[in-house]
Each structure stands twice: as structure tokens, then as C-alpha cells.
Amino acid sequence: MPTAVAVTGPDLVLPSPDRHTPSAAVLQSAVRSPLTYSLDQALTEMDTLVEHHGYVIVLCPASTPASVTRRLYAVRSILESDRIAVLRPELPPLGLAVLALQLRQLSSCDFSPGVLASAARLLSHYIYAGALLGSVARLDRVPVSLQSHAKSWLPGAQFAVLATPRPELVKVSGTGPRTSLPGPGFGTKMLYAPGQLAPAWVTDTLAPAWHAQGVEEVRLPAESARWWATGRLVEFAAAIPDISVLYQLVSSVRREDCHWCGLELIGDRCAFCAAPLPPPEERPDRPARALLPRGAP
Template sequence: MALPAQDERTVPAVVLEDLDRQPLEQTLDTVRTLLDQHGHMIVVCSQAVPGAAAHRLHTVRSLLESDRIALFRPDLPPLAVAVLARQLRQLASCDLSPGVLASAGRLLTHYVHAGAVLNSVTRLDRVPVNLKTHAKSWMPGSQFGVIAHPEPQLVRIGPEAALAGPDFGTWMLVAKGQLQSDWVQTALAPAWNVLGMREAAPPAESAAWWGTGRLVEFCTYLPDLSVLYQLVTSVRQGLCHWCGIDVIGDRCVFCSATAPPVHESPAPTG
């Protein structure tokens, strides 16, 4: 899902739809055209997309023999993935190299809190659920507040229900599914001292990721481009020893090479 632009500088997104159903030649032509137009391509997708679609992305990258395609599938709920993709679109308007921009995705995941309100946790396998909580989910009218990232949390919603949130200023994005609940807006957002709130349509993969379509998904994030840029540029950059592109961290998102181990000099003896 491509979220609306956060500001006038946000770069538009291209949504690659029906990857597991359209002819391979059509996908190849689309990706080849994008590479010709822009030089590099960062594909951000949820781990809840069908396996055939993910396989198609790897097939296209292999057939094009291109190291200019970065495949980024963070372990985040679908709404948080959409937020992260928009943050990368914001940063794409800055003077960041393709390798640094692609690497920034893993850095920015640390500043996202993602969760949902669910009517049932019987099919939830992304967050640990004990047997007692499973039993409570069968009670009529039960609702649960769940945090999937950065640390798993689960509470049954009631007067004393609380979830630990960010200790820095954020905005919150809310996507209402088929569940009638205003707990996020009336209780969670004030407790987390969010600076603002927006709504979005629920991503197509949300029901599969959370195990139910009766949910209200939410995500807090840093909206300001200046803050995002400062975070990314404050991290030490290096060169991928395999493809030579600028990177952040110990793994190149384009060629998947990891940094070679650092060999320390032996301590002097005698």
C-alpha cells in the first residue's frame, strides 16, 4: 500500500500489484523500465504477501542480473511497512546515495511502534499468546491490545489496560478494519502523548498478518523529514566490500554481502 505523500517533497511510489498473477514478461518490462528511468530500485513489501509474489521478485532480480534492486521485507505489520516505505520516499528527495537510502530502512524500524486492537488472538502467531489469553479470546465482546514491534506486548482491553509506547514525540497512523473500537484514539494515543493522528485504509495484508480482519491497526512514526535525515546522516557510512556502494550497517541491501570480519592483531607476548 502506498500512503499519501507526507509533504510536497515526498517522492511518488510505484505499486507492483498482482506480482503472483501477472505474466512474468510484464513484471520484467515494468521493473526494467523503472531501472532505466531511476537507476536504482528499492522494493519494500510485507512478509505477509503471498509466497509466490516474493518468489517473483527474486526471479525478476535474478533474470535482470541487476545489483541495482534492493528487496526489503522488514518484520513489521503491514501498516508499519507502509509507513516505513513513505519515510524512504521522503528521504529519496535528499542528497542520499542509493545504498544509504536502502540501508536507512533497517535503521528507521527502531523508531516505529506498531500494533493493533483485535477481537481475537486465536490465530495470532506473530506475538506470543499464552493459553489463558487464548481462552479469554473466546469470551463474547473481548478485545485485545497488541504490540508487535519493537517488543511484543498483549493486554486484554479494560479500564486498566496499558501498553508501553515510545519515549519520544511521534505521530500516529490508524487503519480501521472491521472492528468497532475507539480505544486507540481515546485511551492509547493520549497515554503515549502522540503529537498528532491520521487515518488510512487498512492494508490488504493486515488480516493475514494479524490472523483476523476484525481489527484496528496503528503505528507511531517520525513524520518530519529533517529529523529522519539527521538520524540517517548521523550514522557512520561505509563501502560495501563486494559491490562498492555506500551502506549503513554491516549488510549491503543491494548485493546482500556482509562486512568481512575484523581481524585484530594478536596481543604481544614475552
């Protein structure tokens, strides 16, 4: 079975684009209260996933309450398992859902669990995630100037905010943005999730400006209002939809072996055991390998 991709809420599971892409596991230990879902049940849930899939990659929004993350780490610690990776990328919730979908797509390829988990950090740099906001008065995850804070109190004020890959904020006028948000220089599909604002600016102005190859409405994640510090929003995320492009992106990066747990990885840190790579002069040379998606000619 492919490496399991798990998330902390059902609204972080986007529809599979094809019948080959597996769904994500929704951790009930993160969804349900500890009063109704005991630690023993949480341990059984995670142990079952590990036994069935071999390895589990858990994606958790950075804004998730500390009680949820403490339980995740407690489960991993009690199971004494190095087959569970808990990742908290600095992506907004919809961007995190897109990342989960990309990892689900790549899990059907023959990437090793270590490469798949560490690819999350790489892929995050290619996800343009942001929101149209009715207020930035309480926003603390993206730099906001004092002037923008003051303008957010004006009736009808709206702001277009890009959280990743580079933070950006512009004020939106009634006919469009005074300045445009910097968009991706590669082909993407845009997903948007309306909250308490109309999505017209996102669909009619931003998507064409970014040359989005497709636009699709999805459900707003429950965590979005907490992440953006307001319910007056339309969240959006533009990302690479083609699995062949994602595959080439990940497979083009040099792989190393983790000196602690032995898993393959890309980047400078193992996603499962968190061990950093040793200095370059201490790393053994390893031959490059070509990997192909399952079913590829």
C-alpha cells in the same frame, strides 16, 4: 531522479505529506495474477523502474504469499541486476506503509541508494506498530500466552498488541487497558486503520497515552487481516513524521562501503547484494562526510 521506493500493493502507499515527497511505485507483478500479468511484463515493469531511477527499493510484507516473493526474486535474478533491493521487514502492513513513506521522504535528500536501503532496518526500530484485535487465537507473529489464547474465545474480548519494536500484548477491558502498551519516548504521529472494530480505544486512550502529536485515519491495508490472522482489528502505527529528524537519525550512523558491490551502507549488511560487512579489523577507515537535504541552507 530519486531512488524509487516500490511496494506490493496500492494500500501501502500513504499520501505524500508535501509536494517534495515522491509517491511509491506499485508493482503490478505483485498485485495482479500471473495469469493476467506475464513474467515478461513483470520484467519490463522492473527494468523500466531501474532505467528511470537507477535503483529500486522494494518493500514487501512478511505475510505476502510465497508466490509473490518468488516472482520478485525471479525478476531480480533474470535481470541480473544489483540495483534492486527486496526488503521484507518484520513490520505489520501499516507499519510497512509508514516505513515506505519515510524512505520516500528521505529519497529527496542526497543519501546514496545503499544508505537509503539499509536505513530501512534502522528506521524500523523507531516505528511503534500494532493493532487492537478481537481475537489472538490464530496470531503467530507475536508471542501469545495460553491464557490469552483462552481469553480470546470469550465474547467481546479485545487485545492491544504491539508488534514492533518490542512485542507486547495486553487485554483491553471495557473502560481501557488493564496495563498500558509501552509507547515511544519521542515525538510521533499516529496513523490508524479500522477494520471490523471501532477505533475509539486507539484514538481516545492509546494516542493520548503515547502523547501522539497528531492522529490520522488511513485505509486498512489488504494484507492486514492475513498478518494479524483476523479481520476484527484496528491497526495503528506511531512514527517520526519530521524529515529533518529522520535525516539526522540516518546521517548520524557510520557509513561503510560494501566490499562486494561497492555501495555505501549503514549497519552490518548491504541491502542490495546482501553481503555482510567484514570484521572491523578488515574494514578500511573512511572519512566522515556531512550530508544535507536538498535545498537546505
